[in-house]
Amino acid sequence: MAAPLESTPARRAPLSRARVLHVAMAYADTHGIDALSMRSLAQELSVVPMALYKHVGGKEDLLDGMIEVVVGEIVHEPATGAWKRDARERILAARSTLQRHQWSRAVLESRPAMTPAMLDYLDALTGLFIDGGLSVDLTHHVMHALGNRMWGFSQELFAATPPSDTASFNAQRDALPRQHPHLAQIARAAAHAGPDGVLVLGCDDAFEFEFALDIVLDGAEKLHALNWTSG
Amino acid sequence: MAAPLESTPARRAPLSRARVLHVAMAYADTHGIDALSMRSLAQELSVVPMALYKHVGGKEDLLDGMIEVVVGEIVHEPATGAWKRDARERILAARSTLQRHQWSRAVLESRPAMTPAMLDYLDALTGLFIDGGLSVDLTHHVMHALGNRMWGFSQELFAATPPSDTASFNAQRDALPRQHPHLAQIARAAAHAGPDGVLVLGCDDAFEFEFALDIVLDGAEKLHALNWTSG
DNA sequence: ACTCTAGGTGTACTGTGTACACCTGTCAAT
DNA sequence: ATTGACAGGTGTACACAGTACACCTAGAGT
Numbered sequence: 001m002a003a004p005l006e007s008t009p010a011r012r013a014p015l016s017r018a019r020v021l022h023v024a025m026a027y028a029d030t031h032g033i034d035a036l037s038m039r040s041l042a043q044e045l046s047v048v049p050m051a052l053y054k055h056v057g058g059k060e061d062l063l064d065g066m067i068e069v070v071v072g073e074i075v076h077e078p079a080t081g082a083w084k085r086d087a088r089e090r091i092l093a094a095r096s097t098l099q100r101h102q103w104s105r106a107v108l109e110s111r112p113a114m115t116p117a118m119l120d121y122l123d124a125l126t127g128l129f130i131d132g133g134l135s136v137d138l139t140h141h142v143m144h145a146l147g148n149r150m151w152g153f154s155q156e157l158f159a160a161t162p163p164s165d166t167a168s169f170n171a172q173r174d175a176l177p178r179q180h181p182h183l184a185q186i187a188r189a190a191a192h193a194g195p196d197g198v199l200v201l202g203c204d205d206a207f208e209f210e211f212a213l214d215i216v217l218d219g220a221e222k223l224h225a226l227n228w229t230s231g
Numbered sequence: 232m233a234a235p236l237e238s239t240p241a242r243r244a245p246l247s248r249a250r251v252l253h254v255a256m257a258y259a260d261t262h263g264i265d266a267l268s269m270r271s272l273a274q275e276l277s278v279v280p281m282a283l284y285k286h287v288g289g290k291e292d293l294l295d296g297m298i299e300v301v302v303g304e305i306v307h308e309p310a311t312g313a314w315k316r317d318a319r320e321r322i323l324a325a326r327s328t329l330q331r332h333q334w335s336r337a338v339l340e341s342r343p344a345m346t347p348a349m350l351d352y353l354d355a356l357t358g359l360f361i362d363g364g365l366s367v368d369l370t371h372h373v374m375h376a377l378g379n380r381m382w383g384f385s386q387e388l389f390a391a392t393p394p395s396d397t398a399s400f401n402a403q404r405d406a407l408p409r410q411h412p413h414l415a416q417i418a419r420a421a422a423h424a425g426p427d428g429v430l431v432l433g434c435d436d437a438f439e440f441e442f443a444l445d446i447v448l449d450g451a452e453k454l455h456a457l458n459w460t461s462g
Numbered sequence: 463a464c465t466c467t468a469g470g471t472g473t474a475c476t477g478t479g480t481a482c483a484c485c486t487g488t489c490a491a492t
Numbered sequence: 493a494t495t496g497a498c499a500g501g502t503g504t505a506c507a508c509a510g511t512a513c514a515c516c517t518a519g520a521g522t
Contacts, residue, residue, distance in 0.1 A: 015500080038479060050480075051501050059479065084448050091444060109340050134455050141461060142451045146444075207461070212447070213322060213377075217315050219446035220373045224365050230372060230438070246469075269510060281511075282470050290510065464522085471516070478509065485502070492495075 015047065017055045021065045025101065028066070033103035038062075063107050064115060070104045071117040073097050076124060083132025090125055091146070123180035130182050140186045144203065145212035246278065248286045252296045256332065259297070264334035269293075294338050295346060301335045302348040304328050307355060314363025321356055322377070354411035361413050371417045375434065376443035 013019065020041070027044050028036045038059060042049040056062045074097045079086045098104045122143070129139040177184040190203055244250065251272070258275050259267045269290060273280040287293045305328045310317045329335045353374070360370040408415040421434055 037477080039477080048502050050482095050503080053480075054500050084452055088444065088448060092441070095440060106341070110337070129451070134451065135458075135460065137461050138451065138454055138459060142447065145447050145450075209326060210323070211461075213319065215447055215450035216373065216376050216443070217319060219376075219450055220360070220365065220369065221315055223369055227366075228369060229366065230368050230442075268508080270508080279471050281472080281513095284511075285469050466519105466521085467517105468519095469517090471514100473512105473514090475512080476510090479507095481504105481506085483502100483504085486500090488497105488499085490495100490497090492493100 015045065015051060015055055017065065020045070020052060020055050020062070021069055024062060025066050025069060028103045029101060033106060036103075060111075064111065064113065067104055067107050067111075067113055068115045068117050070097060070101050071115065071121055073100075074121060079128060079131070081132075083128050083134070086132075087125060087128045090128065094121065119180050119183065123183045126182035126186065130185065136185050136189045139182075140190060140203075141208060141211045143186070144208035145215055246276065246282060246286055248296065251276070251283060251286050251293070252300055255293060256297050256300060259334045260332060264337060267334075291342075295342065295344065298335055298338050298342075298344055299346045299348050301328060301332050302346065302352055304331075305352060310359060310362070312363075314359050314365070317363075318356060318359045321359065325352065350411050350414065354414045357413035357417065361416065367416050367420045370413075371420060371434075372439060372442045374417070375439035376446055 023044055024036060024041050027041060031040075038049045038052055041062075042052055045052075052062075056065065071094075074090075074094045077086075077089055077093065098108075125146075126139060126143055129142060130136060134142070176187065254275055255267060255272050258272060262271075269280045269283055272293075273283055276283075283293070287296065302325075305321075305325045308317075308320055308324065329339075356377075357370060357374055360373060361367060365373070407418065
């Protein structure tokens with residue numbers, strides 16, 4: 001036998017986390033996220049359901065991985081220095097990417113999703129504002145205003161990391177300044193001493209909500225005064 | 232026997248749609264929305280799961296009913312005539328109501344949810360702007376800016392009612408001006424002729440997104456120029 | 463007294479995520 | 493060459509979900 005390695009003609013491509021994620025995304029793109037189950041995905045890969053668990057932690061991890069890929073797909077145009085235009089462009093790029101995967105919005109909204117790609121995106125966007133000259137304080141609240149229910153990410157940015165794993169929490173916090181310097185700046189600014197003296201990273205949800213609300217209402221008032229029209 | 236009606240001492244209170252909904256809400260409040268299943272709810276009511284289906288169409292209908300109750304709980308302070316203050320107050324009232332039921336945000340975001348109470352709320356809010364003198368056009372886009380990912384309702388306001396039930400669709404559309412005059416105004420303004428000449432009610436999703444985005448970015452720019460600070 | 467019916471019951475089916483034990487082919491070290 | 497570890501695919505099985513369908517039963521209207 002010359003080629004024992006290829007003796008079975010229709011040899012399956014080997015599984016891998018990347019392949020699982022991409023096939024899952026394609027499947028969700030065409031059949032909808034509700035149709036995506038471990039079983040349907042396994043069938044799509046001509047594999048038994050449990051095989052997936054060797055490459056993915058479970059359904060949650062699968063979904064996390066999928067949005068991680070989507071967020072990673074967002075194209076970052078190089079900054080031109082005009083912060084407002086740059087931010088606008090980047091956010092619209094993000095939107096068009098999410099738009100290509102209809103399911104991503106619902107999935108994103110259903111989980112905290114502070115994945116590495118997400119942090120990269122947030123840090124880059126934050127950097128545009130800070131480097132553009134906005135104060136860290138203002139940047140902080142603008143990020144909330146943009147994110148609050150617009151992407152579904154913001155309100156739990158630094159919230160409620162369960163203290164179950166203090167070690168890795170500390171590790172992550174210490175790595176933040178290096179990897180995501182702009183987010184770290186915000187975190188420092190938003191930190192305040194809790195009742196027991198421990199430093200607590202927390203954002204005042206109600207404040208952020210009203211901040212965003214007032215921006216929209218003030219904008220409406222201004223446009224009204226200008227007799228603005230969409231035509 | 233004097234009181235045959237109460238012969239069995241621990242007689243269950245009879246089921247009803249309202250009771251089912253309220254117990255479901257209480258259960259979701261304390262145990263979380265994920266713990267709410269037809270079975271757990273039935274047990275809470277000391278009843279067999281299938282009994283619920285006599286009062287509720289199914290799980291989807293249950294969830295719809297729950298948010299309907301929540302939205303109905305929003306208190307409407309009487310309008311003072313100052314549209315901006317009134318709108319602000321009403322939106323914060325809505326927020327605090329949703330806040331009392333943590334699950335409501337996720338449930339709301341997971342469905343179109345154009346229920347009667349929702350329409351009432353939207354129409355009332357819209358009315359504040361229009362009666363305050365804002366143009367219907369501006370009001371339309373402001374509603375989108377407020378709603379876009381802030382409540383999760385807006386982008387499908389008039390979209391994609393499946394043409395399966397044309398009769399009831401027409402009926403609903405014809406009833407709109409009476410029941411929700413302000414929404415009807417917006418609908419009329421946003422209507423445009425489709426490719427086949429039929430009137431299509433549709434909002435340009437991309438436009439609404441950029442509208443809201445620009446309001447926030449312009450607001451950020453203005454606050455930056457003013458050296459605004461949250462302290 | 464008789465039927466009708468609203469409303470609660472019981473059983474059963476399909477589909478979900480996933481734990482656990484099991485094979486099997488590949489490769490490194492003996 | 494033999495061994496054995498191990499990465500990766502398999503099979504079976506379980507608990508839980510939503511809900512279709514047939515059934516029972518108590519009370520109201522005739």
